[in-house]
Amino acid sequence: MNYSQFFAMLPEITLLAVFVTIFIFDLLATGRYRRIFHTLTILLMTAQIAICLKEVSTEQTLFGGMYYSNSMIAFMKSMLTFGALLVVLQAHRWLSTSHSYYKQGEFYVLLLSTLVGMYFMISARHFLLLFLGMELASLPLACLVAFDKYRHNSAEAGIKYILTSMFSSAIMLYGISFLYGTAGTLYFDDMATYITGSPMQTLAMVMFFAGLGFKISLVPFHLWTADSYQGAPTIVTAYLSVISKGAAVFTLFIILTKVFAPMTDEWQTMLYIVTVASITIANLFAIKQKNLKRFMAFSSISQAGYIMLAVISGTAQGMSAMVFYVMVYIVANLAIFGIIEALEKHYDNVELEHSHLNALYRSNPRLAFLMTLALFSLAGIPPFAGFFSKFFVFMSAFDAGFWVLVFIALINTVISLYYYLLIVKAMYITPNETPIPHIKCDSFTRISLGFCLMGIILLGICSFVYINIDRMAF
């Protein structure tokens, strides 16, 4: 066996190396060495991203076609790792508290193992590998959700997450078994030739979709979202809402266009309904939320619906719109969660509500400003990146002929603008009897928020990002 072929899996290998290093460091390091733990992790992750970006990957196929990688997939992996890096940067304050200080290592290891899982999800060209990656991405996430196990909410959220996660995995596995039964293979490429759209296969597709729909938290598979988001530590919520969602969306796109290509009409109809439901229902629920993290949960469900607008087109244009959307969504959402995390420190970890943001602008103009930009970006207001990503998503769906769907989504942007503006209103307009003092973020969080700010402002205006993504699509 030629071992050099393993270098085709450079991202996975390097990430595993980081993973192992951290694991060993956690075992051996004591006393003052542990103080550099956070910095070390960040450096290692940065190095990993740098190595993977430097290696311009061409098409790679491994293990008889089970593993596949091209420049788009490599880019997606780097993007996810970068998002995870931003999350880790923001985690500094939380990891320094007495509860989590000695569990730091666990946090990094669990986080990185989910990342490895996502890498395999994205690269999989075989259902077994896909399932393996997906489980690897979900199980440690449940531990992360329950990380603050001394808090009732966190533990409860962890249980909810793992139960629903296992349930959806089971359904998905059932779907895969149907597919195997009708096609007799688990390779994506081979399977596509056996897909005829028979009732059995349609059922299999629906079941499979349900499994991924859970990860993306689309309506009607979204019921776990609000509770888990609310209960999980904010850092984990941030991770859950962007990175794990991004990987799942990408996988869904690949499978729908590669495996289920002959059934395009069927899955488009299904996705149509799910998209409309996700956007509309989540928007309507978000209006009434008072708890910030629950609010962000519904906001993220509706954002997932917008991403589906790109998926439904199934074209190369849709793929680049989707990847770009995920990218913009990562920076905007992480900015918001970073600020929530910073505020939680001030409020001593109570569950934040809208009213806790009242008059934030008077004492913390910069945080309020960044929050406003991030919310505007999520709402799709120019000149921020969210406008561009929304526009491209709409274009791709319009291009594929889904006019009415685009119209419904557009009307929904107005509703979403309403609830995003409610937060802006709280920060700028509503007075506060007990003013928030000036909040000083630690330097790691600041770096992370700085990246988010740059992303929000520049990603749209500097078109080369999108142009390069588009070149890599398909």
Next chain:
Amino acid sequence: MNILNLFVVIPLAMLAALWLSRGIKQIRTVMVTGSTLLLALSVYLAADFIAQRNAGVTAAQLYTDSWCWYPQLNISYSIGVDGISVAMILLSSIIVFTGTFASWNVRPHTKDFFLWYVLLSLGVYGFFISTDMFAMFMFYETALIPMYLLIGVWGSGNKEYSAMKLTLMLMGGSAFLLMGILGIYYGSGATTMNIHEIAAKGNIPVELQYIFFPMTFVGFGVLGALFPFHTWSPDGHASAPTSVSMLHAGVLMKLGGYGCFRIAMYLMPQAANDLAWIFIILTTISVVYGALSAISQTDLKYINAYSSVSHCGLVLFALLMMTRTSCTGAILQMLSHGLMTALFFALIGMIYGRTHTRDIRQMQGLMKIMPFLAVGYVIAGLANLGLPGFSGFVAEMTIFVGSFMVDDTFHRTVTIIACTSIVITAVYILRVVGKILYGEPVNEEHKRLTDATWDERFTVICLIICVAGLGIAPLWVSDLINNGVSDIIATLKP
């Protein structure tokens, strides 16, 4: 370097400078320098444009340039102006300039106020210089969103409600608009977002035009206070701080009329001809209903806001008549209304800043207390009701003459109905002037009030000069916009 880029670059530089500036003096310096530069630049642009036209340059668009932005989606940042845009840019510069002085003493958070204010003007300028639908739409929305904070934070009265209502209604409009833009893009074969290239191809299927013309027209029409989507306007104007009202009524509402003309009608001429009657009826209602509502209001700003609904309705009305005269009148009306309303809102803001009430029942005899402001108010009022010598007369005259030229019963009837608004305007203007300015002061506290300060006088005088100047010498504007209007009319009525 294309001169038009400066209209984007200067506001950007102002934003950066404001971000760095400390203290009120530096902020004011930045604002005055920036807005003066913009004004000078637009005067130069107008002069140069007329000179080029006189020299026989007949190209539809001058100063054109284009940079590829998103090549895969055929999006580019392309710019260019015709006479109509030049006129609008000039108007914007005047309002931005005077608005700076009208908000000389804004508090609190002066810096942030001007940051959002400049972002708003950036959007306005960008909109008028763009010839690419995507860039245009981007600038359009950029101009809308700062309104929320400008009204919400620095406004007065029921500001939270008004700000939210205004933002959501305008954004709802732009949802329709985006649909229309995508429809135009894909209808014309998905090869370009450039307005003039699409117009030159003219290949949007008629059945698609029937769907997307109403959407685009309504999308822009919401901002142009088209009945029944005008309800954001009175609340929004009433709650907004002075300079924001000026900019919003003076310039932002013109984005609506301009967009209807430049995108909706120009690109989908067939549907525009066939469906115009629906919108003519709606705009006629705007014109008359706006004027009638103004009569029954007691808040100065509400009166003016409804008056704006009426006058902006007249702009859309004239555009839909699609004769050269009426469209020229529409552009004149945009200019004239922009200047007049800005003057009105500036004066109302100044009066309100002193009396702390805008209720006309509580004010009387202000002429004796603050003669300068009162005289300014009378002039603004007379200009508004179309006294010859001021801009309003020229504009309305041209509009009604142009509209009456369409010789069928329907168009003539609605023209006559719309004409009644002139009389109604006189009623509500004279009522207010008589009520608050003349007579003996009733409120003891009002007797101690002072007249305008230097910055206020400067604002008012600048605007009065412009209003009177446009009324006395309107022909140069006609020269300016002649080619632009003819081009679009030629597409509409081949």
